[in-house]
Amino acid sequence: MKRFIPILLLLVAGSGVYFYKASPKHPDISKLSFTLIDGRRITMEQLQGKPLLVTFWATTCASCIKEIPDLISLYDKYSEMELEIIAVAMPYDRPDHVLEMVKMHKLPYPIALDIDAKIVRAFGNVRVTPNHFLIAADGNIIKHQIGIIDISATEQLLRTM
Numbered sequence: 001m002k003r004f005i006p007i008l009l010l011l012v013a014g015s016g017v018y019f020y021k022a023s024p025k026h027p028d029i030s031k032l033s034f035t036l037i038d039g040r041r042i043t044m045e046q047l048q049g050k051p052l053l054v055t056f057w058a059t060t061c062a063s064c065i066k067e068i069p070d071l072i073s074l075y076d077k078y079s080e081m082e083l084e085i086i087a088v089a090m091p092y093d094r095p096d097h098v099l100e101m102v103k104m105h106k107l108p109y110p111i112a113l114d115i116d117a118k119i120v121r122a123f124g125n126v127r128v129t130p131n132h133f134l135i136a137a138d139g140n141i142i143k144h145q146i147g148i149i150d151i152s153a154t155e156q157l158l159r160t161m
Helices: 004-022 062-081 095-105 118-122 151-160
Strands: 033-036 041-043 052-057 084-089 111-113 131-135 141-146
Antiparallel strands (some): 033 041, 131 141
C-alpha cells in the first residue's frame, strides 16, 4: 500500500500537467472575418465595442436545432443593447442545407459559412456542436460553452457587460 501512494500521486500530478498543457488557450480572433450567407463580410474589427456570441452549429445537429428558439429569443431581447450573434455553419454543412434551415426557422441573426474551416481553426479547431463563445466588447472571450447554451447564465453575463 505504501508503494502505491507515491505512484498514485505521480499519476495525479502528471495528469494535471497534461490537462493544463492540453487545455485550449483563448485564440487570437482579432483579425478574423466572417463570410455571411448573403455574401457580406463582417470583421471582428467592425464588431469591436459590442458583445458578440459566436455559435458553431450544424444542420444535422439535433441539439443545435433544439436551441434555435432560445438563440432567437436572446437575439430579440439583447440586440437593442448591441449584442450580435453570428452562427457559424460547420465546414461539412452543405450551403443549400444551411440556407434551407435559415428560411425554415426564420433566423434573424447573421449566419456565416465556413467552407474552408478558417473560423473553426481560429476558435481552436471546433469539432463539437453546438459550441458557443461569448466575446466581450473589448474582444476577449469571456465564456466558452459546449452543448446547448445556458441562456440564464448567458443573460446574466450580458447584463453585467
